Amino acid sequence: MVTNEVYKKEYDVIIVGGGATGAGTARDCALRGLNVLLVERNDYSTGATGRNHGLMHSGARYAVTDGESASECISENMILRRIARHCVEETDGLFITLPEDDLDYQRTFVEACQRAGIRADVIDPDEARRIEPAVNPALIGAVRVPDAAIDPFRLTVANLLDARMHGAETLNYHEVEGVIVNQNRVEGLKLLNKLNGEHVEVRGRVIVNAAGIWGQRIAQMAGVNISMFPARGALLIFGHRVNNMVINRCRKPANADILVPDDTVCVIGTTSDRIPIETVDDMRVTREEVDVLLKEGVKIAPSLATTRIIRAYAGVRPLVASDNDPSGRSISRGIVCLDHAQRDGLEGFITITGGKMMTYRLMGEIATNAVCAKLGNTAPCVTASRPLPGSEEDGPRESDATKRYSFGERAAIGRHGSLAARIEKDNDIDNALVCECEGVTVGEIKYAVHQLHVHNLVNLRRRTRVGMGTCQGKLCSCRAASLMGEFRHDVKGAQEDLAAFLDERWKGMRPVAWGDTLREAQLTAAIYEGLCGLDMAVNIEGKEDVQ
Amino acid sequence: MSDRMQISNLSENNFEQCTKCSICTTVCPVAAVTTDYPGPKQAGPDGERYRLKDPAYYDKALKLCLNCKRCEVACPSGVHIADIIQKARMDAGEGKRASLRDTMLANTDLLGTVANIVAPVANVTLGLKPTKWAMHNMMAIDKRRTFPAYSRTKFETWFKRHAADQQNAYPNHVSYFHGCYVNYNFPKLGQDLVKLMNAAGYGVHLLNKERCCGVALIANGLYKQAKRQARVNATNIRQAVNGKHYTVLTTSSSCTFNLRDEYPAILDEDTSDVRDSIMLATRFIYKLVDEEKIKLIFKQDYKRRIAYHTACHMQRMGWQLYSIELLRMIPGLDLVELEQNCCGISGTYGFKKENYERSQAIGATLFKDIEDARVEAVSTDCETCKWQIEMSTGLPVENPVSILADALDVEATRKANGV
Numbered sequence: 001m002v003t004n005e006v007y008k009k010e011y012d013v014i015i016v017g018g019g020a021t022g023a024g025t026a027r028d029c030a031l032r033g034l035n036v037l038l039v040e041r042n043d044y045s046t047g048a049t050g051r052n053h054g055l056m057h058s059g060a061r062y063a064v065t066d067g068e069s070a071s072e073c074i075s076e077n078m079i080l081r082r083i084a085r086h087c088v089e090e091t092d093g094l095f096i097t098l099p100e101d102d103l104d105y106q107r108t109f110v111e112a113c114q115r116a117g118i119r120a121d122v123i124d125p126d127e128a129r130r131i132e133p134a135v136n137p138a139l140i141g142a143v144r145v146p147d148a149a150i151d152p153f154r155l156t157v158a159n160l161l162d163a164r165m166h167g168a169e170t171l172n173y174h175e176v177e178g179v180i181v182n183q184n185r186v187e188g189l190k191l192l193n194k195l196n197g198e199h200v201e202v203r204g205r206v207i208v209n210a211a212g213i214w215g216q217r218i219a220q221m222a223g224v225n226i227s228m229f230p231a232r233g234a235l236l237i238f239g240h241r242v243n244n245m246v247i248n249r250c251r252k253p254a255n256a257d258i259l260v261p262d263d264t265v266c267v268i269g270t271t272s273d274r275i276p277i278e279t280v281d282d283m284r285v286t287r288e289e290v291d292v293l294l295k296e297g298v299k300i301a302p303s304l305a306t307t308r309i310i311r312a313y314a315g316v317r318p319l320v321a322s323d324n325d326p327s328g329r330s331i332s333r334g335i336v337c338l339d340h341a342q343r344d345g346l347e348g349f350i351t352i353t354g355g356k357m358m359t360y361r362l363m364g365e366i367a368t369n370a371v372c373a374k375l376g377n378t379a380p381c382v383t384a385s386r387p388l389p390g391s392e393e394d395g396p397r398e399s400d401a402t403k404r405y406s407f408g409e410r411a412a413i414g415r416h417g418s419l420a421a422r423i424e425k426d427n428d429i430d431n432a433l434v435c436e437c438e439g440v441t442v443g444e445i446k447y448a449v450h451q452l453h454v455h456n457l458v459n460l461r462r463r464t465r466v467g468m469g470t471c472q473g474k475l476c477s478c479r480a481a482s483l484m485g486e487f488r489h490d491v492k493g494a495q496e497d498l499a500a501f502l503d504e505r506w507k508g509m510r511p512v513a514w515g516d517t518l519r520e521a522q523l524t525a526a527i528y529e530g531l532c533g534l535d536m537a538v539n540i541e542g543k544e545d546v547q
Numbered sequence: 548m549s550d551r552m553q554i555s556n557l558s559e560n561n562f563e564q565c566t567k568c569s570i571c572t573t574v575c576p577v578a579a580v581t582t583d584y585p586g587p588k589q590a591g592p593d594g595e596r597y598r599l600k601d602p603a604y605y606d607k608a609l610k611l612c613l614n615c616k617r618c619e620v621a622c623p624s625g626v627h628i629a630d631i632i633q634k635a636r637m638d639a640g641e642g643k644r645a646s647l648r649d650t651m652l653a654n655t656d657l658l659g660t661v662a663n664i665v666a667p668v669a670n671v672t673l674g675l676k677p678t679k680w681a682m683h684n685m686m687a688i689d690k691r692r693t694f695p696a697y698s699r700t701k702f703e704t705w706f707k708r709h710a711a712d713q714q715n716a717y718p719n720h721v722s723y724f725h726g727c728y729v730n731y732n733f734p735k736l737g738q739d740l741v742k743l744m745n746a747a748g749y750g751v752h753l754l755n756k757e758r759c760c761g762v763a764l765i766a767n768g769l770y771k772q773a774k775r776q777a778r779v780n781a782t783n784i785r786q787a788v789n790g791k792h793y794t795v796l797t798t799s800s801s802c803t804f805n806l807r808d809e810y811p812a813i814l815d816e817d818t819s820d821v822r823d824s825i826m827l828a829t830r831f832i833y834k835l836v837d838e839e840k841i842k843l844i845f846k847q848d849y850k851r852r853i854a855y856h857t858a859c860h861m862q863r864m865g866w867q868l869y870s871i872e873l874l875r876m877i878p879g880l881d882l883v884e885l886e887q888n889c890c891g892i893s894g895t896y897g898f899k900k901e902n903y904e905r906s907q908a909i910g911a912t913l914f915k916d917i918e919d920a921r922v923e924a925v926s927t928d929c930e931t932c933k934w935q936i937e938m939s940t941g942l943p944v945e946n947p948v949s950i951l952a953d954a955l956d957v958e959a960t961r962k963a964n965g966v
Binding site for chain 2: 239241263295305398407437439471474475516
């Protein structure tokens, strides 16, 4: 729990935003010896960080249109394989050319990749069908690139853990209500603690605005103006993996042209639509978006036409507007770091934005460099070489699937890397599965609740994958709620939390609620509403996530 | 949305149709007695998602599955749960390095051929304490287990010598897939079937060639050999069905289920063209009686109280009613229908030392029910259930066909059917 000590401390730097960028900046600052506070208005990784493909770009996708981003991607891609091993699955990726695509584009693509330093091997379509049987068999060309899958929730948590191990304080459910400006200097923030409704103030020498698309509001509160360019993308999650490699279309970036295998599922996306900044909190997925994703998705992997869809979701890319392209795709994904002292004459305020989830570390480095320049700190950046907690060189690997590990232990190693050693497993209770779809044990829940800032079931899901499987929480949520109620001695709170969690799960199922997913949802409703009399229509202040 | 998309969700063995209701786990006989086995839902559709991610997620606990198929009977969504588990075992290479024990237990026909030759010696030897000790300690076949006795003469030999010649004289004809148990251990059951069918006016013929159906090979992971034998059987069944238009009768529920459903599901041997012509004798006979094509007349002085046990694969086929209703036609038979519980043996499973305790724990409910039923014998359509129940309750166990043949007034029946 938050003590007043945390609010009273004098910080060198306060970071606004608990996405990958904020977490990466907090880690870098802490490793360089700064006194760090990070504040996040919801849970960690609830913005664009937790609402993308989970794709660790090789950079190939940007090679033709944006060489600079492509180079950044491949460089960060190689770094993340080393420092974030437990968050990354080294799947490799294919760029396929279909009969309707122009095969000449392949040459342009491969040359651009080579210029950006991305390995791109043209392979025979037969070879492509062999190494990735899910691929559309009609393909006429294929290029193999070092794409991979990455889990952004784990990545963010690992960065926060390391920041905390180096003295940083991190607060979720603390929303910025105002920026304290004294003459031309930012001195602190006014915060609302959404867990208890308390209004507090925190003081720091430098404030870093890493709030993604919401950074425009934070800047406004400080009296400066940034024009963000919100581009919304919707995605579909399928119930199981059909592919084991990332599959992209080898053409100019367009709708639904990437299929990524993420843990036990696969994800097709995205659409891209310009939206007004006022609507960035509306994450509902429309029927039209689902139709486009399906129509294009089956061209990549025909089996998607008959594979069960368990969820739909959307995210907003935090791009900084630079021209009038309505698709948002030709805008540079380039990183933008604004020192508002130079730009607007406002001291002690830095905005880090643009970029991509997978260049979060570089963004953190750039922002930290700017902070250090202001504070006269000369410590070098070590985040490119120092493994994140969980990814130490000698730690256990998920692929070490030997008899030594039970199913649940193995899944936990996949999620937490070497930190899985902290999970209790000495008795039958701790080893009992709470979430059977995703292999989450009682021990893992205990670990997450006690050590990973979990306030509710939605938080727990992001830390462990509870409720992310085929049943979307039907079996695990009541078990998890019961454990949470026990740990916190609050049965009523646990009940409300359970209702809110199931409601949140249903929101993602609703746009794709047909067939087996609808049967699944109906059974869930029959059990909880019908049999147990749970009122699922509750909305709990402070527990509700954005959307 | 394009009208051809998302009409139905298809996945191998319907694993995606699982709505995680967990009914399967509540009926799993293994999950009921041990926490070492995660239950069919977790071992099947749940685990499959992880195995698709990385085959290394295969869990050794899947070897505890009996393949009894009770999960599939219970599933309201039509998920082939046990097939998913069998396939996972196969993909994980279980059986590639099968032990001498597993190979021996699985090769019921090879073992039978050898044992027939030395039957009197084999039967005595297998019952001796030193043999049991050696098997227990050196081969991990549990010493508490009673081995089925071997017959001195194979059923096939008896049939050729004493029955084959007369079969063409009957107006109607069927084929008979006798299986290893009838051939090597208990020819009387085959003889009973011939007696029964002949009395009803049906000549019985063997297939040109018959191999062990392979149910034990699948259970012990010897898939390659199982596939070879399946090919031989499928070819010979096709000759009988498509060539001679014979129905292929069986007297073992597990052989039947294997021939009809496991061949395509596990061994990639498509038998769909002849599937409907392979059936248990009781189903065939019941239908003939029901359609008034034949008449069965039973002895007036036959008086017995017998309990009927539904074998797991019998339940999977849903055919227990045929056996039960036929037995009920015997006027002097007082039939007790037992609750449907697994006996725990599951073919060769219960013979293994590591499974013995679990096997007996699974069967405990059934044994108690049998004891409470106060019957003089038990009837079931599965031979391995027979061994398990005989060993565990001390009561004799008979196939319904044998009971029907014993109770039959052969002369009156022949006459009624115009033979």
